[in-house]
Amino acid sequence: MAWQEWEQLKAQAADRQSPQMRLNQLADPGGGGGSPQGDLVVGHKDLEAVGTAAHDLFNDFTTYSGHARVASEAAAGGLKGEGFALGAALEHVAERWTEQSKSLLDACAHISNHLRYTKNQHDADDSYIAGAVSSIATLDKGFDDRKGH
Numbered sequence: 001m002a003w004q005e006w007e008q009l010k011a012q013a014a015d016r017q018s019p020q021m022r023l024n025q026l027a028d029p030g031g032g033g034g035s036p037q038g039d040l041v042v043g044h045k046d047l048e049a050v051g052t053a054a055h056d057l058f059n060d061f062t063t064y065s066g067h068a069r070v071a072s073e074a075a076a077g078g079l080k081g082e083g084f085a086l087g088a089a090l091e092h093v094a095e096r097w098t099e100q101s102k103s104l105l106d107a108c109a110h111i112s113n114h115l116r117y118t119k120n121q122h123d124a125d126d127s128y129i130a131g132a133v134s135s136i137a138t139l140d141k142g143f144d145d146r147k148g149h
Contacts, residue, residue, distance in 0.1 A: 044119070051115035058108035065101040069094060 072094040079087030 047115055047119070051112050051119075054108045054111040054115070058105055058112060061101070061108070062105060065097070065105075069098055069101070072097060 072090060076087050076091035076094055079090060081087070
């Protein structure tokens with residue numbers, strides 16, 4: 001492919017892109033960079049609800065998936081012991097169930113832990129900022145007192 005042909009194809013592709021394909025911003029008819037705020041707003045209560053749901057799912061799924069795994073493994077062992085080929089197939093399903101359950105539990109734990117960490121970090125940041133602003137205000141007051149204001 002010649003260089004000119006490549007440049008022409010790139011230009012054609014750029015011409016075909018429409019404003020509806022932009023991500024992470026709203027279309028701005030004024031030609032600016034778009035609105036700084038979209039229509040999706042998430043507050044602390046929303047994130048707390050997601051973290052709680054992930055934690056609850058982790059706890060509940062741990063219990064119920066454990067029961068399903070134990071029952072499936074027992075059934076697989078019984079069927080295999082009686083010479084049924086279905087026993088080996090059920091054993092395979094139980095193994096996959098265990099693997100997939102671990103993946104789901106890992107994801108739930110990751111979500112819950114990350115949101116808890118984020119909340120704690122934001123609380124620590126807020127506390128630090130409040131202390132810094134308070135100390136600046138104290139310094140300003142002391143400076144004003146020395147000037148006789």
